[in-house]
Amino acid sequence: EVQLVESGGGLVQPGRSLRLSCAASGFTFEDYAMNWVRQAPGKGLEWVSGISWNSDSIAYADSVKGRITISRDNAKNSLYLQMNSLRAEDTALYYCAKSQIGLWEPIDYWGQGTLVTVSS
């Protein structure tokens, strides 16, 4: 069974940094592209970033480009999201999400999310 468990969320002040992690299990992690998708409270879904199986291809939403870095460690079956210069509008539930196969594929599994709240 595919499991994606996010961690690292919490309350952080504007301008500070936060690193999210996602522990994957139940599938061969190194074979699949991965993504981060966020959802502000009561709002819709926003794709944030995606990374190919070998980290060669990475994409970011324009809204976060330059402030967010996605990475992965295939040896640890883990996905990460380093978020810097956080803003109030970054407040959201952040989902770790697996692509069907490659980066240009839909998302077929989602974690339950970790909540990031940016507030002073």
Added chain:
Amino acid sequence: EIVLTQSPGTLSLSPGERATLSCRASQSVSSSYLAWYQQKPGQAPRLLIYGASSRATGIPDRFSGSGSGTDFTLTISRLEPEDFAVYYCQQYGSSQRTFGQGTKLEIK
């Protein structure tokens, strides 16, 4: 960035009725790289349709997708009580993958 506009914003129907949800793109979606997701309150989204018309694993055949280019449709042939939820379309054919704003399907 491809903007996806979903309509209607809210759809009120009764169990057993047919639901038709629309997703319109601001420019052509490459190779019909269009997916539909269902999200229920307090849950993560679930993939329903990919490639505009292919059902994901385990999805009942009352769900179907169609369309190409800039106009796509999700149809639920006969609504079951568990189908009332929010539905999102997403395009994954460009470097900026974008979601529509969602259609809420509510019980009439």
